[in-house]
Amino acid sequence: MRAAAVQLNSTNDRDRNLAAAERLVRAAAAAGADLVALPEKWNLLAGGEELRAGAEPLDGPSLSAARAWARELGIHLLAGSISERTDAKAFNTSVLIGPAGEDLAVYRKVHLFDVDAGGVSYRESEHEQAGEEIVTAPVGELIAGMTVCYDLRFPELYRILALRGALLITVPSAFTAVTGRDHWEVLLRARAIENQVFVLAPNQVGMAPPHYESYGHSAIVDPWGTVLASAPEGECFVAADLDLGAQERTRQSLPSLANRRPSTYVWPQLLEASA
Numbered sequence: 001m002r003a004a005a006v007q008l009n010s011t012n013d014r015d016r017n018l019a020a021a022e023r024l025v026r027a028a029a030a031a032g033a034d035l036v037a038l039p040e041k042w043n044l045l046a047g048g049e050e051l052r053a054g055a056e057p058l059d060g061p062s063l064s065a066a067r068a069w070a071r072e073l074g075i076h077l078l079a080g081s082i083s084e085r086t087d088a089k090a091f092n093t094s095v096l097i098g099p100a101g102e103d104l105a106v107y108r109k110v111h112l113f114d115v116d117a118g119g120v121s122y123r124e125s126e127h128e129q130a131g132e133e134i135v136t137a138p139v140g141e142l143i144a145g146m147t148v149c150y151d152l153r154f155p156e157l158y159r160i161l162a163l164r165g166a167l168l169i170t171v172p173s174a175f176t177a178v179t180g181r182d183h184w185e186v187l188l189r190a191r192a193i194e195n196q197v198f199v200l201a202p203n204q205v206g207m208a209p210p211h212y213e214s215y216g217h218s219a220i221v222d223p224w225g226t227v228l229a230s231a232p233e234g235e236c237f238v239a240a241d242l243d244l245g246a247q248e249r250t251r252q253s254l255p256s257l258a259n260r261r262p263s264t265y266v267w268p269q270l271l272e273a274s275a
Helices: 014-030 048-054 061-073 149-153 155-163 177-195 244-253 267-274
Strands: 002-007 035-037 076-078 082-084 091-097 103-108 114-117 120-123 136-139 142-146 168-170 198-201 205-208 212-215 219-221 227-230 236-241
Touching (some): 061 091, 155 168, 177 212, 177 219, 227 236
Parallel strands (some): 002 035, 168 198
Antiparallel strands (some): 002 236, 076 091, 082 091, 091 103, 136 142, 205 212, 219 227
């Protein structure tokens, strides 16, 4: 399978964002990608009030456009994430679309970004609610696990996805520049190595209102932790072939997943350690 990560500089201009996404999705498909992934908030990246006002249902214009692209191009398309409208707070929702334009899976971001970083206060919980479901879905010959951005800092989620059969984990992101410089590649490689999975991580890049700056460096990482592709500055895509045979050989020669000892990881001990 050939996978591509699309890097965007999305802002509060939805029409412009959709046009940029379509152009790069088409370019990635023309370059042979079977699976193309868009970043977090690919259709609209702005402050909390604008995101709330611009939230869409799953049958709204942004995902409808993404389904049409996938159907026309005959690809799997990870529609990054969008603000999903509900009667309460929005969800930060990632949708995996199949080559017939059908929804294969819907994942709502579990971990909300309530963080102070680089002098900026981020409070996703003020305008979004957390999802509760861990999601995997078939993509061609493999099972994909779905995450979004801040989820990357929670290894428990990635281990569960690996134990549920995921060979690839997607991480559409708007990872901040200040944290990305020190943490982005380290975390991507760590999650890939410890779970022996491919990691497909399309990121936002550059400035977006009101004060967001995303790190870029969208990446594809293999189960050995090798960065197969890393994006330069600006809007672009990067692609790489996912060698499932090499992944299996890695898991056989260094069987860390098989060598786990779950009986020692009992919940009372974990709860005591966290107290």
